[in-house]
Amino acid sequence: MGGARVRHAVPSSAGRAVLFGTKGAGSAAVEAALTLAEVPFEIVNAAEWQPGPGLERLRKVNPLAQIPTLLLDDGSVMTESAAILIHLGLTRPDSDLLPSAPTARAQAMRGLVFLAANCYAAIGVIDYPARWVKDADEATGARIRAGSRARLHTLWEMFADTFPARPFLGGARLGALDLQAAVVSRWSGGRAHLAVARPKLHDCLIRVEGDSRIASIFAHHWPPPACPNG
Numbered sequence: 001m002g003g004a005r006v007r008h009a010v011p012s013s014a015g016r017a018v019l020f021g022t023k024g025a026g027s028a029a030v031e032a033a034l035t036l037a038e039v040p041f042e043i044v045n046a047a048e049w050q051p052g053p054g055l056e057r058l059r060k061v062n063p064l065a066q067i068p069t070l071l072l073d074d075g076s077v078m079t080e081s082a083a084i085l086i087h088l089g090l091t092r093p094d095s096d097l098l099p100s101a102p103t104a105r106a107q108a109m110r111g112l113v114f115l116a117a118n119c120y121a122a123i124g125v126i127d128y129p130a131r132w133v134k135d136a137d138e139a140t141g142a143r144i145r146a147g148s149r150a151r152l153h154t155l156w157e158m159f160a161d162t163f164p165a166r167p168f169l170g171g172a173r174l175g176a177l178d179l180q181a182a183v184v185s186r187w188s189g190g191r192a193h194l195a196v197a198r199p200k201l202h203d204c205l206i207r208v209e210g211d212s213r214i215a216s217i218f219a220h221h222w223p224p225p226a227c228p229n230g
């Protein structure tokens with residue numbers, strides 16, 4: 001299958017999920033979650049900005065061509081990162097994607113929706129300001145991006161203060177909220193801002209990406225800088 005990678009391969013007679021996404025996108029969080037939950041899955045390289053067979057296949061299951069899109073092994077379709085991560089946490093309780101204690105679990109869900117409704121939304125404006133202002137010229141677009149980036153960084157400070165690392169964002173164990181925060185903070189200068197403004201959260205996200213179970217996933221999506229020779 002062109003443009004596909006396979007992890008946790010299983011016999012063809014058994015069903016497996018299909019994750020549509022691409023390098024450096026939000027699908028990285030779902031890829032890591034599927035890995036932690038030990039869900040057999042296949043990755044199809046697809047994105048709206050990457051024409052090809054993967055995109056054509058994605059549009060058949062999600063006409064909006066959003067990524068991540070997760071085609072479950074029963075043929076049903078999941079979209080929206082927060083919804084996918086919550087679903088995986090609820091259906092795979094042994095994965096620790098969501099805390100087992102009701103109060104902690106509720107707060108983890110709150111954090112996932114916070115990131116989607118606030119940080120993700122601000123990044124969408126930064127990336128595509130022309131979608132939000134009719135006939136915007138270049139200068140207007142630049143002002144929109146600057147204001148939205150400042151707002152995003154304030155939102156990250158709010159997030160860090162609301163969901164402190166103990167040592168992870170859901171408590172003692174790495175979970176879905178950590179994965180989503182690690183991915184979304186990679187965009188629009190979020191990680192660099194946190195390193196200065198909220199170093200404890202920044203250090204937590206570094207620990208998340210270094211977890212031996214998922215380190216290769218983050219390294220694939222965001223390769224570390226090459227070391228200079230000598």
